[in-house]
Amino acid sequence: xxxxxxxxxxxxxxxxxxxxxxxxxxxxxxxxxxxxxxxxxxxxxxxxxxxxxxxxxxxxxxxxxxxxxxxxxxxxxxxxxxxxxxxxxxxxxxxxxxxxxxxxxxxxxxxx
Amino acid sequence: xxxxxxxxxxxxxxxxxxxxxxxxxxxxxxxxxxxxxxxxxxxxxxxxxxxxxxxxxxxxxxxxxxxxxxxxxxxxxxxxxxxxxxxxxxxxxxxxxxxxxxxxxxxxxxxxxxx
Numbered sequence: 001x002x003x004x005x006x007x008x009x010x011x012x013x014x015x016x017x018x019x020x021x022x023x024x025x026x027x028x029x030x031x032x033x034x035x036x037x038x039x040x041x042x043x044x045x046x047x048x049x050x051x052x053x054x055x056x057x058x059x060x061x062x063x064x065x066x067x068x069x070x071x072x073x074x075x076x077x078x079x080x081x082x083x084x085x086x087x088x089x090x091x092x093x094x095x096x097x098x099x100x101x102x103x104x105x106x107x108x109x110x111x112x
Numbered sequence: 113x114x115x116x117x118x119x120x121x122x123x124x125x126x127x128x129x130x131x132x133x134x135x136x137x138x139x140x141x142x143x144x145x146x147x148x149x150x151x152x153x154x155x156x157x158x159x160x161x162x163x164x165x166x167x168x169x170x171x172x173x174x175x176x177x178x179x180x181x182x183x184x185x186x187x188x189x190x191x192x193x194x195x196x197x198x199x200x201x202x203x204x205x206x207x208x209x210x211x212x213x214x215x216x217x218x219x220x221x222x223x224x225x226x227x
Contacts, residue, residue, distance in 0.1 A: 034215070043205060043220035044156075090155060099146050100207075100216060102155045 006103035023091030135206030142208035
């Protein structure tokens with residue numbers, strides 16, 4: 001079955017600290033992987049995506065993610081978190097332009 | 113860049129009434145659009161795939177007679193929630209594949225509240 005697991009429902013970090021949000025997936029075909037961010041009451045903004053090639057992808061706002069096929073993971077990282085990064089983060093998998101399967105999300109809280 | 117809009121951004125209606133939500137691709141054509149529903153503090157769940165010129169494809173458990181989808185043109189898909197009830201209150205988000213065919217572009221969402 002196709003699925004995406006985000007094990008951490010809620011993460012709290014101090015501003016300036018590093019961040020890693022975990023994402024594991026199960027997908028039959030070659031996965032296309034995405035990370036989205038959603039602020040309260042807002043739509044989704046794409047942070048980064050992975051289709052092929054270099055397994056370390058850079059995104060917007062200083063985020064990066066690493067695809068590890070052997071672990072079926074696509075973890076999101078940021079070396080130094082800003083207060084404005086507080087939001088809900090969703091990992092998703094799909095087949096390019098096909099429907100996406102989303103994880104349950106990780107809510108990030110940032111303390112000053 | 114590819115932009116997807118939704119209208120209205122929020123709507124409040126009485127139980128038993130119908131509500132129409134529009135999803136438009138503003139600067140590109142989309143033969144396929146996707147409708148998602150997001151309950152508070154939950155993830156997005158795909159409801160249906162909207163296909164221009166043909167019937168929509170609904171996910172398991174989604175009532176097609178309740179959630180009517182019409183893909184009227186290459187830039188417009190509508191979702192009509194018929195006989196809405198409080199349990200239909202949710203955040204409805206649409207998406208469309210961009211021109212380059214390498215990602216989905218999401219609308220800003222429509223918050224539906226049924227009293």
